[in-house]
Amino acid sequence: MSLPDFRQRRGGKKAFQFNMIVVGASGLGKSTFVNTLCGQQVIPRRAVDDPSQCAIEKTIAINPITVEIEEDGMKMQLTVVDTPGFGDNIDNSSNFAEILGYIERQYDDLLAEESKIKRNPKFNDNRIHVLLYFIQPTGHSLREIDIELMKRLSARVNIIPCVAKADSLTPKELADFKKRIMEDIRYYGIQVYDFPFDEEDEDEETVEENMELRSLLPFAVVGSDEEINVNGRLIRARQYPWGVVEVENLKHCDFARLRYVLLSSHLQDLKELTHDVLYEAYRSEKLSKLEGLAEKLAALHVQDGSY
Ligand SMILES: Nc1nc2c(ncn2[C@@H]2O[C@H](COP(=O)(O)OP(=O)(O)O)[C@@H](O)[C@H]2O)c(=O)[nH]1
Ligand SMILES: [Mg+2]
Numbered sequence: 173m174s175l176p177d178f179r180q181r182r183g184g185k186k187a188f189q190f191n192m193i194v195v196g197a198s199g200l201g202k203s204t205f206v207n208t209l210c211g212q213q214v215i216p217r218r219a220v221d222d223p224s225q226c227a228i229e230k231t232i233a234i235n236p237i238t239v240e241i242e243e244d245g246m247k248m249q250l251t252v253v254d255t256p257g258f259g260d261n262i263d264n265s266s267n268f269a270e271i272l273g274y275i276e277r278q279y280d281d282l283l284a285e286e287s288k289i290k291r292n293p294k295f296n297d298n299r300i301h302v303l304l305y306f307i308q309p310t311g312h313s314l315r316e317i318d319i320e321l322m323k324r325l326s327a328r329v330n331i332i333p334c335v336a337k338a339d340s341l342t343p344k345e346l347a348d349f350k351k352r353i354m355e356d357i358r359y360y361g362i363q364v365y366d367f368p369f370d371e372e373d374e375d376e377e378t379v380e381e382n383m384e385l386r387s388l389l390p391f392a393v394v395g396s397d398e399e400i401n402v403n404g405r406l407i408r409a410r411q412y413p414w415g416v417v418e419v420e421n422l423k424h425c426d427f428a429r430l431r432y433v434l435l436s437s438h439l440q441d442l443k444e445l446t447h448d449v450l451y452e453a454y455r456s457e458k459l460s461k462l463e464g465l466a467e468k469l470a471a472l473h474v475q476d477g478s479y
Contacts, residue, residue, distance in 0.1 A: 188248035190439055191278075191298055193329070195271055195321070196306025198257020200336035204395035205304075206252045208408060208419060209431060210239045213397065215254060234274050236298075243435040250435070251298065258317070268321060275300050275328050279454045299451060301442045302365065302434065303329045306336040307353060307390060311345045314356040326363040328450060330442050332433075333357065333364055338392035338425045339410060339417040346392055353390050364389070365442070385433060391426040394419050 194202040203215045214237045235254045240247060253274070258267040278299045285295050305322055307314065322331055333353065338346055357364055366389060367382040374382075396419050399406040408419040420428045434442075 188246065188439070189251070189297070190248060190435065190443070191251040191253070191300050192302045192304060192434065193253040193255065193271070193275070193300050194304045194306065195255050195325070196257060196336060197308055200257065200306040200308060201393070201395045202257065202306055202336075203254055204397055205306075205393060206237065206254050207397055208395040208427070209252065209434075210237075210241060210250065212239065214239055214252075234270060241435075248435065253300065258321075268324070272325060272328065275303075275325070276454065279328075279451055280458075282451070283455060283458065299446055300329050301439075301446045303331050305331050305333045306393070307333060309335055309337050309340045309346075309349070311341055311349050313349075313352045314360075319356065319360050319362065322357075322362045322364070323360065328454065330365040330445055330450070331363070332430070333390035334393045334430070335390050336393055339394045339412075350390055350392070365445075367438070368441075381437070385429070385438075388426055388429060391430045393427055393430065394425040395427070 194205060196202055207213050207215055215235075233256060236251055237254065238249060238251045241250050242248070255271055256267065278297075282295075282297055282299060285291060303325060305318070305325075307318060322333070325331060335341075335346065335349060335353070341349060356362075367385045369379055369382040371379055394410060394417055396408050396410045398409065398411070400409040400411050400416060401407075402409065402416055402418065407416075410417045410419075418424050422428055
């Protein structure tokens with residue numbers, strides 16, 4: 173659906189809500205990305221003695237941040253959930269369980285709300301519509317932990333894989349790395365969000381756009397907390413002795429494409445998939461488990477004659 177349709181349908185009343193979560197090893201620029209996407213310093217920098225070391229505070233807990241932003245003239249309420257990076261501990265399973273737990277808890281909340289006789293009109297639907305998975309820019313291929321995590325999370329959430337700190341690779345290294353990652357993703361049967369479309373239903377333009385976005389996967393991300401003067405204009409960028417990497421320059425990285433996908437072109441599709449497929453699967457799993465339990469209980473009562 174295109175943007176104008178949206179606006180008409182919503183009548184410009186309530187702001188859109190979109191919820192995402194960023195996941196990946198620590199130090200990959202997740203918190204910086206959140207600030208970059210929101211266009212503001214929503215995650216504060218750590219106060220350090222050396223001002224050149226203005227790294228942001230290490231994330232230690234799952235941290236949802238809600239901001240109101242305007243994209244393409246449309247107001248929206250964006251919630252980005254920042255997570256602590258895994259990989260610091262030898263055992264990452266508790267960290268991982270926490271992330272999965274968070275995602276499932278949002279489903280549970282809605283499930284509970286839906287089964288109430290009197291529902292709360294102000295209920296906040298905090299289901300996560302997309303998970304951005306940050307991949308270390310090693311230039312090799314996916315690590316075992318990435319494969320494992322993405323595989324397990326993909327049953328519950330739309331995953332968009334991203335190459336973190338893409339400016340640490342040369343364009344050739346980046347292209348090869350992207351290719352290898354997608355080969356791994358296919359080989360290990362990891363279900364990522366790959367801009368699905370129905371060739372029969374969609375118009376040519378949509379098909380083309382989706383194919384092009386698919387070919388960009390995994391998105392190369394560069395984030396920055398800094399605005400740098402480039403030819404008299406302040407631009408979000410990273411400064412190096414050899415030059416400047418501009419966050420929004422499509423020749424430098426895919427950040428601007430990714431933002432457009434998330435906040436505009438594919439927002440609705442990600443929300444629909446979350447509701448129609450992922451939540452629905454969770455819901456029926458949960459309910460059939462409960463049903464099974466009830467049957468077992470009934471059988472027990474019949475056995476001991478108390479029924
Ligand atoms: N080269 C490069 N460094 C980055 C990028 N994004 C963040 N950083 C730096 O990486 C360090 C860790 O960033 P942070 O956002 O705290 O990572 P997190 O642990 O994943 O939240 C900081 O010093 C950032 O300035 C990037 O796109 N490229
Ligand atoms: Mg962080």
